Amino acid sequence: MDFRKGPKSPGRTRFFTVCAILALALAFLFYIAVSGGSAEVERETFAMGTLVKVSVYGRGEASLTSAAEAALAEISRLEELFSVNIAGSDISRINADPAKPGGHEVSAETYELLRLALSEAEATGGAFDPTIGALVSFWGIGTEKARIPSAADNDDIADMQSVVGWSKVSLREASAEGGEERTVYFVSAGAGQALDLGGVAKGYAADRVAAILRARGVKSALVDIGGNLVAIGRSPKRREWRLGFQDPFRPRGNYFASVSVSDATIVTSGAYERFVRKNGVLYHHILDPETGYPAMSDLESVSIVMEHTGSRHNSARSDALSTALFVMGFERAVKFLEGHGEVQAVLVSRREDGPAVYVTDGLKQRVAVQEDVFPKAKEVGR
Numbered sequence: 001m002d003f004r005k006g007p008k009s010p011g012r013t014r015f016f017t018v019c020a021i022l023a024l025a026l027a028f029l030f031y032i033a034v035s036g037g038s039a040e041v042e043r044e045t046f047a048m049g050t051l052v053k054v055s056v057y058g059r060g061e062a063s064l065t066s067a068a069e070a071a072l073a074e075i076s077r078l079e080e081l082f083s084v085n086i087a088g089s090d091i092s093r094i095n096a097d098p099a100k101p102g103g104h105e106v107s108a109e110t111y112e113l114l115r116l117a118l119s120e121a122e123a124t125g126g127a128f129d130p131t132i133g134a135l136v137s138f139w140g141i142g143t144e145k146a147r148i149p150s151a152a153d154n155d156d157i158a159d160m161q162s163v164v165g166w167s168k169v170s171l172r173e174a175s176a177e178g179g180e181e182r183t184v185y186f187v188s189a190g191a192g193q194a195l196d197l198g199g200v201a202k203g204y205a206a207d208r209v210a211a212i213l214r215a216r217g218v219k220s221a222l223v224d225i226g227g228n229l230v231a232i233g234r235s236p237k238r239r240e241w242r243l244g245f246q247d248p249f250r251p252r253g254n255y256f257a258s259v260s261v262s263d264a265t266i267v268t269s270g271a272y273e274r275f276v277r278k279n280g281v282l283y284h285h286i287l288d289p290e291t292g293y294p295a296m297s298d299l300e301s302v303s304i305v306m307e308h309t310g311s312r313h314n315s316a317r318s319d320a321l322s323t324a325l326f327v328m329g330f331e332r333a334v335k336f337l338e339g340h341g342e343v344q345a346v347l348v349s350r351r352e353d354g355p356a357v358y359v360t361d362g363l364k365q366r367v368a369v370q371e372d373v374f375p376k377a378k379e380v381g382r
């Protein structure tokens, strides 16, 4: 029988219906695979003295929402441990009695962050120094109590500067008493010292948040803690993230260059972030531990880029280094970078003939400097 002309059999109709349903299901699955069935959840808050934004992308809005909320909760939890402005935080307790015999018991996180801060202080020859707390609160830059010192303050500044010194901080761990299998952590500092982790805590928090998001299966996210960025995986468009470097001469959100990365952290320090200006002098928040005054840096900004190569502390380290390299100024910063090939950076320096942009070799292929932003910018570098 020529079935093409014959009457339709119920079996054939069912066969074609099943095929059509399967085709539709396949098309739907293909659409989900291509579009990611994509959801996007963004959460913003103000914490650690700055704007925090967590954006997570993927499937399942409910699980993305709970991941983003867990991220914000973690940042608040860490702020309670590290902040100098919260009475009873680990750091406030140390600062209230820095040289307490035997030290203060602190959380494992505070201990870990201090250990990292001390190690970066040593690596940067003290350009980054977490014992700079008394000077940070004296200057108060970025708070309502920002101070423009008079000549009469010079002696006080010299006194506060004389007690700065990371090597006086001591860390000790011990087994908990009473048969518990638990380690307890103790910290003490030098007499008259005050700790301040403002130059490294945002990076530490960004690392922790990234770890939490990854552990929850998030494959694509952007964490921004006041300009300390961590990019997880690839962008929701399944390409590398294209992230901007803040233009130090224009308001936040204006960029002079961009970099394409996946799984990376980008941390920027610049005088423009927090400052007061008086009689033409700019007093900013990054202090030189050797003078006690805002660093007289010839740099406008320092951005550190580290890819996720297994270290849990890339953003914290980048945070400490961005602050330190800013203090060092262009020449010392470039020498440091030449000796640390694992650290990639973009520096904007101020020169008589205009700004110059320095990009380390490892980034040259991936950083695009916008010529229209710095028309006269010279690219310098190795």
Ligand code: AMP
Pocket: 127, 128, 129, 130, 132, 136, 142, 196, 197, 198, 199, 200, 268, 269, 270, 273, 285, 286, 287, 288, 289, 319, 322, 323, 327
């Ligand atoms: P950042 O914004 O990461 O560059 O860090 C600046 C913050 O770190 C300041 O607001 C202070 O809390 C603190 N700070 C300032 N100067 C130093 C320094 N030389 N070493 C360590 N921390 C610093």
Ligand code: MG
Pocket: 198, 199, 200, 269, 318, 319, 320, 321, 322, 323
């Ligand atoms: Mg920093």
